Amino acid sequence: MNAPPDSPLLALQRATHATLHVLATELADLGLTAAEINALANLADGRPHTASELAAAVGSRPTTLTSVVDRLERRGHVTRGPRPGDRRAVQIELTDSGRAAAVTISEAVAGLERRALDGLSPAAVDGFHQVVRALTEVRA
C-alpha cells in the first residue's frame, strides 16, 4: 500500500489525525477533548501564557481559544488573570490539577513519540523537524 510517495501535506494531516486519536483514546480518563489536550500540552512547561501565545502555539485563533480555556477553567485546570504590567493581556496558568493533567498528557505524548520513533535515525527526526518547521512558516 502507499505505492505513490504521497504528498507531504496529506501525510501530515493523516498523521495528525491518527496521533490525535491515539492520544484521545489513551487519555480518555481525563475527559478532555483534543483541543483541550493540545492546549494543556502547550502549557505543560509551567510558564504562564497569554491567549495569543497559546493560540499561536496550537495554531488557531484567539477567539477559538476562548471557549477551550473556558472549559478548562470551569474544570479547574487553569486560571485566568491579568498580566502584571499589561492588563489587556490575559495570563493563563495551570492550577495543581491542571499541572497534574499536563504531566499525564506529557507522559502520554512522550510515550507515543518514543514508541513511534524508536527505530528511526536521529537524522530522520532532524529532517522531520526541518520540514515541519518550514511548513509551519510558509505563507500564502
Added chain:
Amino acid sequence: MNAPPDSPLLALQRATHATLHVLATELADLGLTAAEINALANLADGRPHTASELAAAVGSRPTTLTSVVDRLERRGHVTRGPRPGDRRAVQIELTDSGRAAAVTISEAVAGLERRALDGLSPAAVDGFHQVVRALTEVRA
C-alpha cells in the same frame, strides 16, 4: 523562536493547522471547507474510492465522511454509486467539476510544498516521511 526543541507531536499539529489555514485562504474561491479540500485532495488520483478507504486516507471515521461527501455530492463534485461486485460498498468518484476542483487543490498543495521545501535537502524530506509514517502507524 523555537528555543526549546519542542515535541514532535506539538510541532506536527501546529504545522497541520498552519498549512490548512494557508490552503483554505488560497482556495477560498472554491467555497470549500478544510475537510472537503482534504477529501478532494485524496480523491485527486482519479481512482474511485470507497467511503472506508477515503475515511482511512483522511484519518477520520466513515460516519464523519458521510456528511462531507453529502456536501460534495450536493455541489456536484462527486457521485456516489454502488461498487460493481459488492453493493455494500459505496464508490465515490469525481465528476468533471470535482476533477477540476481537485486539480486546483493539487496545484495549490504542490505549490505550497514547493515553496516550503525549496531549500531543504532530500534527506530531510525523506526523514520527514519516515517519521510521519511511523507516527501514523503507532498504536495505543
Added chain:
DNA sequence: CTGCGATCTCGTAGTATCCGATATCGTAGA
C-alpha cells in the same frame, strides 16, 4: 486627555466529529 492600536471576550453561525442504531449486502454453513 484624546485618539489609536493591541488584546481579549461575546454572540452567532456553520462544520466537524463521534456514538449508537439501523438498513443493506455478501458469504459461509446447515
Added chain:
DNA sequence: TCTACGATATCGGATACTACGAGATCGCAG
C-alpha cells in the same frame, strides 16, 4: 435454499471546534 453472521454505509442526535464581526478594556504616544 435459507439462515446466521460479518462488513459497509447511512441516519439521528449530541457535543465540541472554528471562525468572523462587534464590543469592551487597556496601554501608549502625542
